Amino acid sequence: MDLQMTNKKGKIVSKGKLEIKNQSVESADLFIYGDIISDSWYKWCDEDTCPQDILDFLSGLEHAQNINIYINSGGGSVWAGIAIYQQLKRHNAKKTVYIDGIGASIASVIAMAADELIMPEGSMLMIHKPMNGFAFEMLNADELRESAEMLDRAQENITDIYMTKVVEGVSREEICKAINKETWMNATKAQEYFKVNIDSTKTAATCNSSYFNIYRNAPSDLNNKKEIKTDTQKVNPDVDMNEFVDRVAAKLKEPFESIIEKQELLADLGQFGA
Numbered sequence: 001m002d003l004q005m006t007n008k009k010g011k012i013v014s015k016g017k018l019e020i021k022n023q024s025v026e027s028a029d030l031f032i033y034g035d036i037i038s039d040s041w042y043k044w045c046d047e048d049t050c051p052q053d054i055l056d057f058l059s060g061l062e063h064a065q066n067i068n069i070y071i072n073s074g075g076g077s078v079w080a081g082i083a084i085y086q087q088l089k090r091h092n093a094k095k096t097v098y099i100d101g102i103g104a105s106i107a108s109v110i111a112m113a114a115d116e117l118i119m120p121e122g123s124m125l126m127i128h129k130p131m132n133g134f135a136f137e138m139l140n141a142d143e144l145r146e147s148a149e150m151l152d153r154a155q156e157n158i159t160d161i162y163m164t165k166v167v168e169g170v171s172r173e174e175i176c177k178a179i180n181k182e183t184w185m186n187a188t189k190a191q192e193y194f195k196v197n198i199d200s201t202k203t204a205a206t207c208n209s210s211y212f213n214i215y216r217n218a219p220s221d222l223n224n225k226k227e228i229k230t231d232t233q234k235v236n237p238d239v240d241m242n243e244f245v246d247r248v249a250a251k252l253k254e255p256f257e258s259i260i261e262k263q264e265l266l267a268d269l270g271q272f273g274a
Contacts, residue, residue, distance in 0.1 A: 026064060026065045026066065027065065027066040027067070028057075028061055028064055028066075028068070029067075029068045029069075029070065030054075030057055030067060030068070030069045030070070031047075031070045031072075032049050032069065032070065032071045032073055032084075032107070032110065033047040033071075033072045033073065033100075034046075034047030034048040034049055034073060034209075035049075035073060035074060035075065035076040035209055035211065036048075036049055036050070036073060036075060036077050036081045036084065036106050036107060036110070037049070037050050037076055037077055038050060038051075038077045038079070038080045039051075039052060039080075040053075048076075049073075049084070050080055051080055051083040051084050051087065054084050054087045054088065058087060058088075058091055061091070061093065064091075065093055065094065066093055066094050066096070067088075067093045067094070067095050067096070068098065069095060069097045069098070069110075069113075070097075071099050071100060071103045071107055071110065072099075072100040072103075072207045073104065073107035073110075073207070073209065074102060074104045074105065074107070074207060074208075074209020074211040074212050075104045075106045075107050075108075075126075075209065075211045076105070076106055076107070076211065077106065078130045078154050078158070079154075080106070081105075081106030081107065081109050081110055082154075082157060082161075084110050084113075085109050085110050085112065085113050085161060088110070088113035089113045094115050094116075095113055095114050095115050095116075096114060096115065096116045096118065097111045097113065097114035097116070097117050098118045098119075099111060099119045099120070099123040099124070099125060099187075100123065101123055101206060101207040102123065102126070102207040102222075103124070103126070104126035104184075104209070104211070104212075104215070105126060105127075105128060105211065106158075108125050108126060108127050109161050109162070111125070112161050112162060116197065117165065117194065117195060117196050117197065118196070118197045118198075118199050119186075119190055119196050119198055119199065120187065120198075120199045120200075120201075120202035121198060121199070121202070123187055124184055124185065125184075125185050125190045125194075125196075126182070126183065126215070126218075127158075127175075127179050127183055128179060128182035128183070128215065128216075129151070129180060130151050130154045130155055130158065131151070132147050132150075132151055133214075155179065158179070159172065159175055159179065162175050162193075162194070163175060165194045165195050166194055166195070167191070167192070167194065167195055170192075174193070175193065178193065182215060182217045183217075184217060184218070184219060207222075
């Protein structure tokens with residue numbers, strides 16, 4: 001499915017792709033292979049997923065009996081992920097979720113929409129406290145407290161979702177403790193907390209994400225570099241800091257006359273993990 005939209009100049013521009021395979025009246029396969037973002041303007045790679053993608057996907061599957069969802073994601077936007085979870089959870093089809101490589105952060109929350117959750121040997125699930133980031137912004141004490149309270153509410157919502165899939169005997173306190181210390185778990189460990197089936201016949205896929213470098217306890221063998229796509233080229237995050245400063249300074253001097261100009265700045269900052 002090509003995702004397109006019209007910019008202010010009336011030109012149709014591509015904003016990525018949502019991969020759907022083997023779709024029929026009875027069944028469909030959905031691949032969430034990228035970061036979870038709030039809307040299509042913030043897509044750096046075709047694989048990134050936003051709630052509108054899922055809404056479009058589900059709109060043609062009112063009578064589907066089975067949806068297979070394949071996840072390989074380092075996480076992303078908390079609220080976008082919760083929205084995706086709710087969209088999938090509401091659908092009447094049987095939802096089978098496969099953690100093909102990594103279901104980290106909010107991607108692990110999306111996985112909880114499953115009626116059946118399957119993890120191949122070698123795959124990983126990660127749960128942690130939601131985080132907020134501030135760039136080029138100064139916040140006072142009241143604003144910081146408000147942000148912290150919002151994150152606390154988000155964590156409560158996330159914990160509620162996890163509790164719908166815990167195995168018998170696992171308490172809310174145990175899940176909160178695992179969240180607070182950022183817990184990475186393989187399939188066997190995940191079974192101690194959640195209703196997970198292990199598939200020993202499959203091997204896990206590799207995963208790239210722009211979020212791995214912000215996690216506290218990420219395994220050392222994870223690929224922390226993500227190739228980022230702009231409208232004109234693919235670039236590598238490893239660039240000279242002088243170039244970074246020059247490019248940001250130049251952008252800040254320009255008037256933001258349109259959302260396109262704002263998006264270009266975000267793309268530039270994204271090259272440096274901002």
